[in-house]
Every structure is written in C-alpha cells, then in structure tokens.
C-alpha cells in the first residue's frame with residue numbers, strides 16, 4: 494500500500510504557494526501525513542529553478558533525478574491538487590481557518606494534450622525563451638522544458654494572436670487546443686499557508702562595473718547553467734555569445750553583487766558551491782581551457798568541503814583571492830578582468846574569452862507581493878510568524894539555501910502545517 498492510501502489520523506488542508514522543490518516537498522510531506530494540499534504555482538510547470546540546472550552539486554547528477562522522485566509522489570497522491578498558471582489573489586482568516594482565493598490563468602491547452610509538438614510546428618509566432626534567459630527562442634505555444642510536469646504545452650497569451658491565427662487548433666490531432674479558455678477563480682478553506690515562492694537572480698545589469706549587458710562575453714551563473722544543459726540553447730556546448738566559439742579561458746567572478754552594501758548585503762549562500770560545480774562543467778567539456786576563480790573567500794560548509802578540495806585539485810583550475818573591481822572589453826576580442834589581489838595587495842589584470850558572474854539570489858516575492866501581511870527581513874526574505882499571522886515560509890523564500898537544505902526546511906514547514914490544522918481540530 495502506498496503512503497497516500499494509508500489511513501491517517503491527521504486531517505486538514507494546507508495551501509502551498511510556489512511549486513519549486515521546497516513547495517513540492519511541503520505538499521508531499523503534508524499529504525503523505527494525511528492533509529489535503531493545494532499546490533499553487535504561477536508558471537506552467539512544477540520544479541522551479543532546479544529544473545533549469547544542468548547538474549546538482551555535490552553528486553553532480555542531473556536535476557531530473559531528484560525532481561522525478563518527487564513528481565512520482567505527487568502523481569500517485571490523490572490528496573495533492575496541483576494548480577499551475579495560478580496565483581493566490583486573496584487570503585482572509587487566521588491560522589487554522591484561512592480562506593484563500595486562487596486565480597487560474599488559461600493554458601489554452603486541455604488535458605488531452607499528448608505533448609506531440611504538432612502545435613509548435615504550426616505556430617508562426619516566436620518569443621524569447623525566459624527559461625533560457627533569452628539565449629534561445631520558443632514559439633508562442635511551448636512546453637516549458639522537456640521534463641515539465643504537467644507534460645502539457647501552454648500558450649503565452651501575451652504574444653499569441655489567439656483566434657486571429659488558430660493554426661495550432663487545426664494542427665492538433667487530439668483537439669487539445671482550446672482558445673476559448675478564460676481565467677477562473679477558486680476558493681479554498683485551508684488550515685495553514687506555506688509560502689515557498691523561492692528566489693530569482695539578482696539583476697546583473699545593476700552591476701555596471703562588471704560589464705553585464707555591455708560586454709557580450711559576460712554572462713551570469715544561471716545563464717551558464719542553461720548553456721551547459723543538453724536541453725539548453727547550445728545543446729550543452731560552452732560557447733562565447735559574441736561569436737559562438739569555444740572559449741580557451743573562463744574567469745568566474747564570485748560575490749557579483751553579494752556581500753556588497755550597494756547591492757546585496759548578505760552572502761547568497763550557494764554561489765561558491767555553484768561555481769565549484771561549474772568549473773567541473775568547463776573541465777569536462779573543454780579540457781584544455783584555463784579556468785580562474787576570483788573569490789573573497791570560498792564558503793563550502795560541512796561535508797561540502799570535500800567538493801571544494803576536489804574542484805581545487807583539477808588541472809587547469811586556479812583560485813585567486815581577489816575582489817573584482819571591473820570587467821571591460823579589452824578591444825582585442827576578449828574580456829579584461831581587473832581584480833584587487835587581497836593576499837598580495839596587488840592589482841591584477843587578466844584577459845579571458847568568457848566571464849561568468851556568480852550573481853546572487855533575491856527573494857521572488859517580498860513585502861506587498863502577496864495578498865496578505867507577513868513578516869520579512871530587511872532583504873525581503875520571509876520570516877515565520879507563528880504567534881501572529883501564522884504564515885510559514887519554506888526554502889529560498891526564507892533565505893538562500895541549497896536543494897538539500899531547502900528540502901529539510903520544507904519538511905519542517907509541513908510539520909508546522911500539520912500542527913496548525915491539529916490546533917484547529919482540537920479547538921473546533
């Protein structure tokens with residue numbers, strides 16, 4: 494007998510806002526304990542940022558490993574109700590007795606979709622692919638990514654000509670395209686609310702000294718993840734955006750915006766480990782390329798220290814303690830990185846074919862972005878308010894965390910949701 498079918502004395506309902514790895518974990522753990530879980534995700538599919546990664550540190554396995562196990566637990570559990578393309582638009586009540594109003598945007602594709610792709614072939618409209626940070630294009634009708642759940646296309650109504658075109662309607666062999674779909678709202682009574690809206694990359698164009706947006710061969714760490722992914726814009730090849738050539742040298746710039754009073758005063762927590770992982774991407778694909786990492790200090794807590802040691806031992810990879818002051822076009826077809834070497838007190842100038850900025854994490858939703866009052870810290874991350882509003886935050890909505898810490902945090906949030914529902918039951 495699977496967990497979802499077992500009898501449980503736990504009763505009640507949780508609303509989980511955000512369907513990344515943290516929100517999925519809250520919904521699964523709560524539902525496998527006996528709660529009903531409404532998982533509300535604003536994008537067309539579950540998975541959040543993890544789905545954009547090429548590999549996970551520290552095991553260096555593809556993200557499909559972790560996501561697939563969780564998606565299977567969701568698929569088999571009748572207590573979990575997944576609402577994609579949906580947003581919480583109103584919340585009233587108090588812990589144990591909330592009423593939530595959720596708005597569902599039209600997907601224009603019904604559940605007959607077999608993801609055959611005939612609609613994409615027929616669609617004449619293109620748009621930037623935000624999943625690849627604009628490094629590729631998709632059609633107005635698209636599958637968010639190859640491992641998307643639900644595995645159904647979605648139409649972007651901002652660019653689609655809808656009834657004025659309708660070529661996808663004619664092309665679909667199973668009648669899955671329905672351009673008459675309208676937004677709708679649903680109301681739920683829930684005993685607990687968990688916010689797991691995660692993070693977004695800090696806007697690198699604000700780091701004007703680091704060349705992003707002005708020097709073509711300067712990209713961010715998340716763009717690099719997509720570039721290295723076999724499902725990404727280059728099919729996994731590392732290329733310079735300016736000319737499509739393989740770089741012979743790559744510089745990673747740590748703390749691009751983080752630990753900087755002018756940008757993000759805090760440490761973004763995962764960027765060091767992400768860069769260590771990304772040095773292995775370069776070594777695997779371009780064994781002759783030279784890799785340099787400019788860092789303030791490398792943060793690889795606990796068991797992750799072993800991963801750091803392995804990355805350091807790679808041939809052709811050097812770590813230099815230095816705060817990067819400037820990234821510019823050197824006028825000779827590559828990029829100049831100027832850094833202050835804080836060990837030797839020197840200013841270093843290094844030329845590279847490609848520069849990757851380890852840009853930090855900022856919360857996806859801050860004060861005022863969701864339709865209720867909740868506590869936030871000075872950087873906009875959520876703070877649990879167990880005595881007041883009762884709203885609980887999980888994963889990167891609370892602070893920058895790696896996947897394993899996000900999952901642990903989300904499991905704790907599921908327990909809070911169970912307790913909140915239990916109090917409601919005991920107080921009637």
Ligand SMILES: Cc1cc2nc3c(=O)[nH]c(=O)nc-3n(C[C@H](O)[C@H](O)[C@H](O)COP(=O)(O)OP(=O)(O)OC[C@H]3O[C@@H](n4cnc5c(N)ncnc54)[C@H](O)[C@@H]3O)c2cc1C
Pocket residue numbers: 510511512513514515516533534535536539540541542543546548549550551579580581689690691692693714715718763764767770853854857858887888889890894895896897899
């Ligand atoms: C460059 C880089 C590489 C990384 N590599 C690794 C790695 O190798 N290993 C590792 O352990 N960690 C890695 N991380 C960290 C990892 O990305 C996070 O741990 C993980 O994304 C946290 O998941 P989450 O669910 O908390 O947030 P997210 O992944 O951000 O998911 C949040 C979800 O909420 C949805 N959402 C947002 N707002 C709303 C709203 N208003 N309503 C409804 N839904 C909403 C979003 O669409 C998204 O689906 C990396 C981070 C970076 C920057």
